[in-house]
Amino acid sequence: MDSAAFNDPAAAHALVDTIAGLARGLPEVRLMEVCGTHTMEIGRLGIRQLLPDNVRLISGPGCPVCVTPAAYIDAAAELAASQGVCIATFGDLFRVPGNSRSFAQVKAAGAAIEVVASPRAALDLARKSSRPVVFTAVGFETTIPATAAAVKAAASEGITNLSFFVAHRLVPPALDVLLADPSLRISGFLLPGHVSAIVGAKAYGALINRGVPGVITGFEALDILAGICSLLGLLARKEVAVKNEYTRVVPENGNPAARRLMDEVYEPCDAVWRGIGMLSQSGLNLRPEFATFDASVRYGLKAFGDEMPEGCGCGSVLKGLIPPEECPLFGVACTPENPVGPCMVSSEGSCAAAFKYGGAR
Amino acid sequence: MCLAIPARVRSIQGTTAEVEVEGVVTSADLSVLPNVKIGDYVLVHAGLAIQKYDEEDALANLELIRELYRTVSDHG
Numbered sequence: 001m002d003s004a005a006f007n008d009p010a011a012a013h014a015l016v017d018t019i020a021g022l023a024r025g026l027p028e029v030r031l032m033e034v035c036g037t038h039t040m041e042i043g044r045l046g047i048r049q050l051l052p053d054n055v056r057l058i059s060g061p062g063c064p065v066c067v068t069p070a071a072y073i074d075a076a077a078e079l080a081a082s083q084g085v086c087i088a089t090f091g092d093l094f095r096v097p098g099n100s101r102s103f104a105q106v107k108a109a110g111a112a113i114e115v116v117a118s119p120r121a122a123l124d125l126a127r128k129s130s131r132p133v134v135f136t137a138v139g140f141e142t143t144i145p146a147t148a149a150a151v152k153a154a155a156s157e158g159i160t161n162l163s164f165f166v167a168h169r170l171v172p173p174a175l176d177v178l179l180a181d182p183s184l185r186i187s188g189f190l191l192p193g194h195v196s197a198i199v200g201a202k203a204y205g206a207l208i209n210r211g212v213p214g215v216i217t218g219f220e221a222l223d224i225l226a227g228i229c230s231l232l233g234l235l236a237r238k239e240v241a242v243k244n245e246y247t248r249v250v251p252e253n254g255n256p257a258a259r260r261l262m263d264e265v266y267e268p269c270d271a272v273w274r275g276i277g278m279l280s281q282s283g284l285n286l287r288p289e290f291a292t293f294d295a296s297v298r299y300g301l302k303a304f305g306d307e308m309p310e311g312c313g314c315g316s317v318l319k320g321l322i323p324p325e326e327c328p329l330f331g332v333a334c335t336p337e338n339p340v341g342p343c344m345v346s347s348e349g350s351c352a353a354a355f356k357y358g359g360a361r
Numbered sequence: 362m363c364l365a366i367p368a369r370v371r372s373i374q375g376t377t378a379e380v381e382v383e384g385v386v387t388s389a390d391l392s393v394l395p396n397v398k399i400g401d402y403v404l405v406h407a408g409l410a411i412q413k414y415d416e417e418d419a420l421a422n423l424e425l426i427r428e429l430y431r432t433v434s435d436h437g
Binding site for chain 2: 005006011014015017018035036037063064065090092117118119120121139140142143145146147149192193194195197198218222223226229230233245246247248249250251255257258261348
């Protein structure tokens with residue numbers, strides 16, 4: 001079955017009508033999506049324009065690139081620029097500014113930065129070269145099993161010139177922290193489809209404990225409208241539950257083999273989210289048995305804090321406290337061509353989406 | 362960043378599959394996805410197949426979505 005069935009206009013209209021009907025019985029509701037792909041698709045499909053005035057969609061910290069601390073970029077760029085290390089990185093990180101420079105800038109100055117589509121490609125780079133290679137292991141649960149597989153492969157093959165600079169972040173602990181902040185007034189969550197494909201519906205138990213519903217949502221037009229419709233249904237019935245509207249991809253229990261692989265290689269740790277700060281048990285470290293593959297051990301890289309460029313509102317945008325347009329830099333000092341903050345530079349950042357497609361009303 | 366691409370499995374060797382995405386052939390790691398067969402669709406992210414699904418799963422999901430508006434119009 002191709003994606004056309006999940007973009008059927010007649011069904012989309014029926015969902016939009018149903019959403020309007022459900023919204024009539026509700027006060028203002030604030031629904032947060034926590035996946036950059038949802039942010040972009042909601043903008044591209046013009047979904048905000050289809051919703052009743054009292055249904056607000058707010059973008060949360062759904063882009064792993066946006067929440068990676070600037071000092072992480074600085075440290076990796078410095079390895080490439082002055083220690084002769086080849087940095088292998090996903091393309092998403094390439095243009096993201098650190099405090100002083102981006103990977104793109106150090107590459108332009110002659111440093112070795114290689115864009116790879118998978119952690120296995122970083123393994124291949126290391127196999128073919130005697131040069132030290134550092135892979136930037138960034139991403140949420142969707143990505144973590146792939147980097148864990150590469151760490152295990154490097155260990156079993158004894159590849160000594162490859163290490164991993166780990167800045168993975170975990171979605172469920174971050175949601176719990178957002179919910180603990182009453183100023184955000186979140187009515188419900190559109191939960192990330194592909195993170196959920198790994199963690200499963202049970203991982204979101206913290207939402208239920210805090211009395212907030214969530215719906216696991218896919219990425220086609222009908223998926224997103226169904227997610228909103230289902231969430232409004234839960235709110236209308238005052239039902240606190242996690243529902244799954246992306247059943248073709250997300251089994252109730254996620255992918256247990258992928259989670260076992262993550263657990264084998266990584267252990268949870270406190271971690272800094274750019275613009276948000278330190279969140280308890282929301283990141284991962286390599287387990288001690290893989291410490292020789294840890295770039296921060298190998299190169300003595302320090303733990304990093306959370307510095308933001310002056311005037312940058314990304315911290316408030318990432319928490320959903322303000323829409324991108326309310327940042328004083330938005331569209332003036334900060335544009336996709338000349339970004340200041342991570343939410344504008346990342347192709348899936350809230351500010352980039354708002355700049356490209358028009359944002360909140 | 363969490364984009365994952367549906368790909369059809371063409372052949373399997375050990376835990377590595379040759380998969381096809383809209384005519385482009387590439388490889389995918391099957392190590393966290395047991396019981397994949399040739400012809401299955403798998404969702405590939407960063408080189409790793411993270412889930413599989415078939416036509417039946419897609420139809421059932423479509424039906425689940427249709428229920429959302431049917432239920433409401435039936436009742437009111």
